[in-house]
Structure formats: C-alpha cells, structure tokens
Amino acid sequence: MSWTRRRCLRAGLGLGLGAVAGCILPDRPGPDVRHPVFPLGPMPPARGSQGILRVGAAAVDITPPEGSPVWLAGYGFERPMMRVHDRISARALYLDDGVRRVALVVADVVGLSLAAAARVRQLVGPEVAVVVASTHNHQGPDTLGYWGPAILHAVPAETGIRPGYQRGLERRLAQAVARAAWSARPARLAAVEARVPPGRVKNLRDPDDVPETMLVLQARSLSGAPIATLVNAACHPETLGDRARLLSADFPGPLRDALEAGGGGVGVFVNGALGGMLTAAVPDEADVQERLTFARAMGEALAGAALGAVSGAPTLPGPTPVALVTAPVELAGGSDLYAFLERTGLVEAPARGPGGGLMTEVGRLSVGPVAFGVMPGEPTPRVGRQVQAVLREAGFAFTGVVGLGDDELGYLLDPAQFDDPAFGYEVSVSPGRGAAPALTAALSEIHSKR
C-alpha cells in the first residue's frame, strides 16, 4: 500500500473523529454497487489418480459495473472511480495429484484480509485447499476498507468497502477456482528463473536491491500445449499514479494479455516480495497517458521475457506431488495506525490470539520441486530472500513468494530495516518488528514438523 497523504493521515489521528464527521464528508460514491447475480456452481468431484498431475486454469471478470460508486484503493482517501479503462480479473490455477487438490486464486485488488480469504475457502468447500492472493492493484476497488470517505481528506471516517461488490467478488474468486477445477486435465510442468527486463522496476528505498529474476511456471497438456503460464515477479502495480481515477489492472493486465497472446495459455500474475518499495520505473513527471503506455510496455516486456525463458524449458520429471500446508501465526505488536483503524470499524476486525496479538497465517504451496512461501502481506526483497532460503533448505529447487497471500497486513520488514530511517513509511504500516521473523520461523517449522 502507498499513502501519499500519510503525513496528513498521521497528523489526523490525533483529531477527535466524531465531533466533525458528517458535515464535510463527500457524497460520492453513493449507494452500494449492484452486481448481477453470479451463480456459484458446484466443485467437480475428484477425478485424478495418484501419480498423475492434473492442472486447470481460469479467468473470471471482477470489474465493477461502469459508473458504479466505487472507491479506488491504494493512495489517498476518497478517490472515486470515474471510468473503467481496462477490465480487472481474478486468475485461478488448480493442481490435483490424485491425492490432494490445491488452488491459487489471484485478484486484481489491493489486498484481501484473512477473513475474506476464509469466506472464499468456505464457498469453495473443503475438497480443495485454496490460497487467496491479490496483485496489490492500486487502480482497483477498495477491498480492505482504508480508502473511503475521510474528514478533510485526512482522517478516515467510513469504510471504502462497498459490501455488494465485496460479496460478489468473493463469490467470483470461488467461481474462478471451480472453473479452473472443471477445466483440469493431465499435465506436466516446466519451471525456470527468467531475467526481469532491465529498466522496468526500481526500488525506492534501496536502489541497488532490485530483483534480477522472476519465477515462471508453465503447465502443459500431455500434447505439449500450454494450459497456463504463471509469472511470479515483484512490483507494486501503481504505475498509473495517484492522479488517475481510472479502474485498471495496471501492468499485470497487459502482462497476462501478452502471455495469452503469445500462446502461454491462461496468464497468471502472482506478486512477490514487493515491499519497501519495488515500483514501476516510470518517470515521476509522467502524466496518466504516459503511465498507461509504460504499464503496457512493462507488462509486455515481462511476459516476453517469461515466455522466452520458459518455452525452451523441459518439463519437470515426475512425480509432482501437490501440497498446501498452512500454519497459524500470532503476531505481537503492530502500528498505532492499525489499532486506530480497527477501533473505528473501518476495517474488518482481525482475529486475536491468546496473547492478544493479530492472528494470521503463513503457507507453503508446492508442486514437485517448485514451492511458494505464502506471506500475508508485503515482504521486502530481503525478507523474500529469507523465505526462499527456507524453501531451498526444505529441498525445493524452484522457489517463489506469494505476496499478499491469504491476508494483507502491510509491510513485512527484516528487523534491521526497522532501524533504518529509509523505511520510516513501511514501519508505520507494518504489523511489527517481530512479524517477518515469526512468519519465516513458522514456514521453516512446516518443513521440520513433516
């Protein structure tokens, strides 16, 4: 997340909220978003046989209707959607080894809480274990609640979540999983570390720490035709900037389009360790049109590099067992900002553990020699490397990070970064100094317990 008005926000935290609410709040967006009924079909029965990998993939549109009252998420408060520039979607990848059925669904939104992920899992049902992630799109609807109406544009006063949209979104994510499962067929996988094209991503905090590689995973039918291509790269989808009032998928949209146009099957983009602060290398002075052009070129360049690298990669030798293992983690501490937003009811109250800390979850999604650490927020690149080291230690040859996986708790920093003034903003929007170590330790225990 990025708040360009964060100083206003933090200054505003000291204001009495109730005294001035109601008289200076904007009246747009107005009524709730109305979606057409979206039927949720049944999950297919288990059809796999042990030792045979089956893979399916699907895309489901999650664009709010043009003209509907939606607050855009990710920068300052009360940014209304003025029009739809390009459509947003959710992408699901389904993996079934005949014993276990696992899915990853990724939505073009700013983030989804653990509670929202739990509702999606409930809609899917117990047969399929699901990771619910977000691309961290800064041109999509508010799905966390932070970006709604604010007093003097500074003190948040109402949730930015439109309940009608949110309910429809959660059903669509479950539907994406079901569609991916129905489409599953025998498959083989190819995995490769591809080079991130230079000049597309920059690190605002540590300019020398820009990831040079991205993990690319491709599922192919037994005849060799790609079913899906997944790109796991790290960058904030905030290319369009805070002045844009457009609904857009940002660079992940053209990235997936280019994967599909290039014959990669269903395109899936999974954001990685993007925190503190990987963002598009678009010039600061660029206007919205130039930013749209940059986002398109960036998406196409990443897709081109991914397809170029994976197309020559051999399929992985079997067997390719599938697993999703999750572990609950209680996080002590957190920022004053979180406590404030929680007290106001702007965001859905998270579960609390026996020690009073935030309850969240860490996970490991694996298929054969490929594993992803599922992190409930925005790990910095340094924390991302720690996650990958844990996975390599557990024996996985290809490792990735699912950022904003099953929760969005803000920035996940290495403890040393808490003492670095360059990370002042990230520290203010973080679940605490001990969060990343607790999560990586829990991820490590997943291996040692098995």
Ligand SMILES: [Zn+2]
């Ligand atoms: Zn962010």
